[in-house]
Amino acid sequence: MNSETMPSDNGSADSTAATAQGKLAHDKTVPSSPDIQAAPAGRRLPLPALLVMALMGFILIATETMPAGLLPQIAAGLSVAEGTAGQLVSTYALGTVVLTIPAIALTRGMRRKPVFLIGILGFLLVNTIAAFSHDIWLTLAVRFAAGAFSGLLWGMLAGYARRITAPEMAGRALAIASIGTPLGLAVGTPFGSWLGSTFDWRWSFGALSLLTLAALVLAWMLVPDAPGQRAESQIPMLKVFAIPGVSVILLVIFAWMLAHNTFYTYIAAYLRSAKNVLAVDVALVIFGLSALIGLWITGMVIDRAPRLLVLASLSTFLTAGVVFFSGAHSIVAIVMALILWGVAFGGAAPQLQTFISEAGGENADVANSLLGVAFNVAIFFAGVLGAVLISSFDGMVLPVLMIGLAAAALAVVFTARRAAFPSHR
Numbered sequence: 536m537n538s539e540t541m542p543s544d545n546g547s548a549d550s551t552a553a554t555a556q557g558k559l560a561h562d563k564t565v566p567s568s569p570d571i572q573a574a575p576a577g578r579r580l581p582l583p584a585l586l587v588m589a590l591m592g593f594i595l596i597a598t599e600t601m602p603a604g605l606l607p608q609i610a611a612g613l614s615v616a617e618g619t620a621g622q623l624v625s626t627y628a629l630g631t632v633v634l635t636i637p638a639i640a641l642t643r644g645m646r647r648k649p650v651f652l653i654g655i656l657g658f659l660l661v662n663t664i665a666a667f668s669h670d671i672w673l674t675l676a677v678r679f680a681a682g683a684f685s686g687l688l689w690g691m692l693a694g695y696a697r698r699i700t701a702p703e704m705a706g707r708a709l710a711i712a713s714i715g716t717p718l719g720l721a722v723g724t725p726f727g728s729w730l731g732s733t734f735d736w737r738w739s740f741g742a743l744s745l746l747t748l749a750a751l752v753l754a755w756m757l758v759p760d761a762p763g764q765r766a767e768s769q770i771p772m773l774k775v776f777a778i779p780g781v782s783v784i785l786l787v788i789f790a791w792m793l794a795h796n797t798f799y800t801y802i803a804a805y806l807r808s809a810k811n812v813l814a815v816d817v818a819l820v821i822f823g824l825s826a827l828i829g830l831w832i833t834g835m836v837i838d839r840a841p842r843l844l845v846l847a848s849l850s851t852f853l854t855a856g857v858v859f860f861s862g863a864h865s866i867v868a869i870v871m872a873l874i875l876w877g878v879a880f881g882g883a884a885p886q887l888q889t890f891i892s893e894a895g896g897e898n899a900d901v902a903n904s905l906l907g908v909a910f911n912v913a914i915f916f917a918g919v920l921g922a923v924l925i926s927s928f929d930g931m932v933l934p935v936l937m938i939g940l941a942a943a944a945l946a947v948v949f950t951a952r953r954a955a956f957p958s959h960r
Contacts, residue, residue, distance in 0.1 A: 706838040
């Protein structure tokens with residue numbers, strides 16, 4: 536026993552014990568999770584570290600989507616058909632789906648900073664190989680590996696951001712750490728496509744490698760360490776699905792992302808069917824900039840009214856689908872729909888990561904890895920579903936799908952008010 540807690544004649548021990556009891560009573564009101572335990576009370580928002588995480592998110596999303604805008608150049612450079620070059624996107628997603636959960640399971644007990652640095656270093660290595668490779672099979676292999684490292688990084692980023700942040704600012708921290716996703720879509724992918732088209736597609740991968748190197752140095756300098764998950768709190772991966780609320784949140788993620796990615800991937804077909812003069816690249820820039828507004832709104836609101844925020848986002852997403860369908864022949868209506876779509880989707884990632892992290896508790900990293908898998912499964916099925924739909928109908932079927940899936944997701948969130956999307960945190 537510590538000497539400070541032993542009885543003394545001057546009554547100081549009673550005062551110490553009372554203080555300790557008061558602290559214990561207060562601590563019992565704080566949820567027990569590694570995210571909260573790692574952040575000291577009153578700590579300021581670790582902005583530099585969160586911006587490094589945002590930079591890494593920017594790199595990951597740009598690396599994933601960039602080949603789609605450079606398929607003719609990549610196909611010519613590797614002497615393959617465009618359809619074969621298109622598998623650079625598919626193998627990346629496949630690597631994420633297949634290896635994310637095993638990678639998170641293997642590393643969840645390790646300290647966070649070493650895992651983060653190793654993930655960035657691995658991503659740098661495989662991306663650099665892709666920039667110099669002249670063999671399609673080697674390129675596909677390293678894209679698969681890039682998807683695996685991407686899954687590891689995406690799976691740990693949400694929990695890491697929460698661990699180094701005071702609990703009352705955890706939602707805002709996630710919003711800042713997630714800003715790289717809309718920036719990657721709005722700026723990174725178009726710039727990479729321009730760079731690859733103007734010079735050579737390898738320049739695009741080379742630029743991403745240089746950015747990754749910068750992120751590695753900044754992470755080593757600016758991102759603090761945090762503990763991994765305690766061994767006694769780890770449960771088998773499959774049992775994470777059984778944690779109350781997790782499977783429901785994954786269902787919402789899948790429906791929402793399937794609706795989004797189907798429309799995003801085949802927006803050109805919609806604009807053709809609408810006989811609208813709006814160019815695809817202009818439409819996507821409007822969407823991307825609006826997504827930044829949605830992310831800013833999420834950062835302001837998420838720590839105070841997370842459930843209301845998700846309901847509002849899905850309602851806005853559904854409204855965008857209605858406007859896309861009913862106002863298809865009006866450029867003003869389409870621009871308004873693009874803005875609503877972007878605002879609704881911009882904060883989706885931190886909103887869903889917040890809820891699944893809280894539902895997962897001490898298994899938040901595993902739960903977030905499932906979130907990443909759900910995202911990529913939705914991306915895969917969006918490509919297939921969209922291709923089937925536009926081959927059987929015209930592009931006007933896409934907002935109909937958007938409306939239906941958004942309505943289903945909204946209904947699930949509205950009814951799942953206990954474990955999955957509670958009113959109070």
